Amino acid sequence: MCESNAYLKDGDNEVMLMESVDTIEPYENGLKLMDSFGKQMFIKAKIKNMTLLNHRIILEKLPLDNL
Amino acid sequence: MCESNAYLKDGDNEVMLMESVDTIEPYENGLKLMDSFGKQMFIKAKIKNMTLLNHRIILEKLPLDNL
Structure with missing residues (x-):
């Protein structure tokens, strides 16, 4: 299967956010996965x-001031 | 294989930009594929x-005024 896993970079760490991501698109001030x-x-x-x-x-x- | 094809939306059309895209990342005011x-x-x-x-x-x- 061709999904990817999404990780959130937090300093030097990468925290798993969502497995088997199929779709990503911009949504309001961020992303919809x-x-x-x-x-x-x-x-x-x-x-x-x-x-x-x-x-x-x-x-x-x-950054918060972009929201 | 799990690459995707990249298309550029141009009005109602989608024009093939690059086949077998592996990596995408922000680059200056756009993207590097x-x-x-x-x-x-x-x-x-x-x-x-x-x-x-x-x-x-x-x-x-x-849009050009974002560049």
Whole structure:
């Protein structure tokens, strides 16, 4: 399967946010993620890096003053 | 393989930009795309929608006054 896992970068750590992400699109001031089961998540973050062959999507929190 | 194809939305059309995209990351005022052969492309666009299970990444040109 070709879904990727989404991680949120928090300092030097990367925290797993959602497994098996199928869809990502901009939503209001952040992103909407949906996994392959249809579960949705909204997060005030932007894409920092995606490597699809590694199944990794790294997100980064948006600074609060951008909201 | 789990690469996706990147398309640029142009009105109602979607124009193929790059096949077999592996990596996407922000770059200056746009995005850097790299395919699975290492070919790079820079484009002043943002991600409009990605559906990984359909292998589709839709990009949208940034308005010129954002550059």
